Amino acid sequence: MSKYMEIEVNGEIYKLVAGFGFLHEVNKKVTVDVPNTGKKKEVGLKFMVASIIDGDIDALADCIFYMNVGQTPRLKKADVENYLEDVDDIDKVFEDVINFLSQANACKKEVKPLMITQEAEKK
Template identity: 85%
Template sequence: MSKNMEIEANGEIYQLVAGFGFLHEVNKRVTVDVPNTKNKKEVGLKFMVASIMDGDIDALVDCIFCMNIGQTPRLKKTDIERYLEDVEDIDKVFEDVINFLSQANACKKEVESLMTSMQEEEKK
């Protein structure tokens, strides 16, 4: 399993990484209160992955953007949007991103748990 995913946009190859930098960046975007404490838990990855699984293209753009943070060359959101507008199989991009996140050590357990929960909900 590769630690990087790549996309080609504007004739250039961009590296995407789903490591701890990515995890911390997306997790801090959504917080929830921890019951019976004054603490908050960062849960942005869970919301992002669920949104991508539901077909939310804005969540897909944000995910790709965050996976490119710290990489060179750097993607702009407009580059990602153009890429997604022009790609031949948008469903495959959604699938590839979810599969990549489900195999990345920093995200694997959270994504697996979410996928299992969603599959159980679908059975009901």
């Protein structure tokens, strides 16, 4: 398994990484209260992955954008959105991103159970 995936946007290859930088960035986006502790838990990855599994293209765009953070060359959000509007097989992009996240060490323990739940709900 590769530690990164690539997409081509306007003839340029962009590297996407689902490491700890990505995990910390997306987890900050959604927090929930931890009962009886007065603390909050960051759960942005779970929320993002569940949204992508449900077909939320905004969540897919955010995921691709944040996986490129810290990489060179750097994608702009508009580049990601244009890519998703123009790509020939959007379903394959959804599938590729979920599969990539399900194999990345920093994400797979949270992603795989969501995939299993989604598969069970389809039956």
